[in-house]
Amino acid sequence: MDDPLLIAGEAFSSRLIMGTGGVPSLDVLGRALAASGTELTTVAMRRVDPAAAGSVLDLLRERGIRVLPNTAGCFTAVEAVRVAKLAREALGTAWVKLEVIADERTLLPDPLELLAAAEQLVADGFTVLPYTNDDPVLARRLEQAGCAAVMPLGSPIGSGLGIRNPHNIELIIESAGVPVILDAGIGTASDAAIAMELGCAGVLLATSVTRARSPELMAEAMRLAVASGRLAYLAGRVPRRKLALASSPPVE
Amino acid sequence: MEIVINGKPHHADAELSLAQAVAVLTDAETGVAAAVNGDVVRRAVWEATQLSDGDEVEVLTAVQGG
Numbered sequence: 250m251d252d253p254l255l256i257a258g259e260a261f262s263s264r265l266i267m268g269t270g271g272v273p274s275l276d277v278l279g280r281a282l283a284a285s286g287t288e289l290t291t292v293a294m295r296r297v298d299p300a301a302a303g304s305v306l307d308l309l310r311e312r313g314i315r316v317l318p319n320t321a322g323c324f325t326a327v328e329a330v331r332v333a334k335l336a337r338e339a340l341g342t343a344w345v346k347l348e349v350i351a352d353e354r355t356l357l358p359d360p361l362e363l364l365a366a367a368e369q370l371v372a373d374g375f376t377v378l379p380y381t382n383d384d385p386v387l388a389r390r391l392e393q394a395g396c397a398a399v400m401p402l403g404s405p406i407g408s409g410l411g412i413r414n415p416h417n418i419e420l421i422i423e424s425a426g427v428p429v430i431l432d433a434g435i436g437t438a439s440d441a442a443i444a445m446e447l448g449c450a451g452v453l454l455a456t457s458v459t460r461a462r463s464p465e466l467m468a469e470a471m472r473l474a475v476a477s478g479r480l481a482y483l484a485g486r487v488p489r490r491k492l493a494l495a496s497s498p499p500v501e
Numbered sequence: 502m503e504i505v506i507n508g509k510p511h512h513a514d515a516e517l518s519l520a521q522a523v524a525v526l527t528d529a530e531t532g533v534a535a536a537v538n539g540d541v542v543r544r545a546v547w548e549a550t551q552l553s554d555g556d557e558v559e560v561l562t563a564v565q566g567g
């Protein structure tokens with residue numbers, strides 16, 4: 250079925266966006282990325298380490314996966330805008346996963362800095378995909394600022410707690426005119442399926458795959474869960490009922 | 502001339518361009534970006550960008566993350 254994910258006019262046949270952090274080796278990462286079917290994958294920007302062996306960029310290039318730089322580790326709009334500009338220069342892409350976090354303990358987004366950074370980057374021609382709180386009002390403000398998608402968290406980054414406030418995610422989806430991508434908190438395949446059943450346009454995850462006992466197997470599980478949840482969403486689930494509804498005809 | 506490259510002090514006897522400062526760390530042709538005192542400098546003008554005493558140079562690349 251032809252049902253691409255459209256972000257800023259670009260089509261992706263996979264609705265799973267992968268992160269690359271947390272995998273012990275590039276070899277394991279490569280196999281996990283292949284199993285996930287992802288076509289868009291996040292990287293972080295860090296100081297060049299002359300001793301580093303191998304490059305995640307080479308891996309993504311070999312596999313034909315588009316790179317999505319993030320601004321992980323930034324606490325202010327000023328820092329995030331600078332990192333986004335460095336990423337644009339280094340990687341030749343104006344797409345950015347915008348992260349502006351409030352503190353190390355929760356890694357929750359700082360809404361004021363996030364919105365300020367989004368406004369500046371949009372004005373500078375970036376395609377901005379903000380990692381945001383599961384707050385429908387903030388999501389709306391980010392969309393109004395010109396973001397190409399909104400990416401609310403299910404629960405804190407790396408927590409694996411799943412979607413703690415599905416009602417808010419539904420509210421965001423109901424009023425959004427841009428793709429809503431569930432970002433952060435996915436623990437296992439059912440969480441990804443639930444995100445898609447709620448109507449998310451895609452799922453972005455890293456930890457649940459990269460720190461699984463078998464990243465490659467979990468990546469395949471996520472690929473199937475995202476596709477499965479999408480199909481269920483499109484098919485339309487039956488209403489919940491209080492009492493039974495026989496599925497066999499009554500006895501004559 | 503004393504400058505700072507990625508947080509580490511660096512001494513240069515002669516004039517140093519940004520291209521030369523980046524080359525201290527990496528010879529990668531792509532995937533690298535540089536900033537001087539917080540301002541991003543496009544690769545096309547690295548050669549022409551002369552550093553001054555006390556400049557802070559940041560050289561970044563993509564790593565696994567997110």
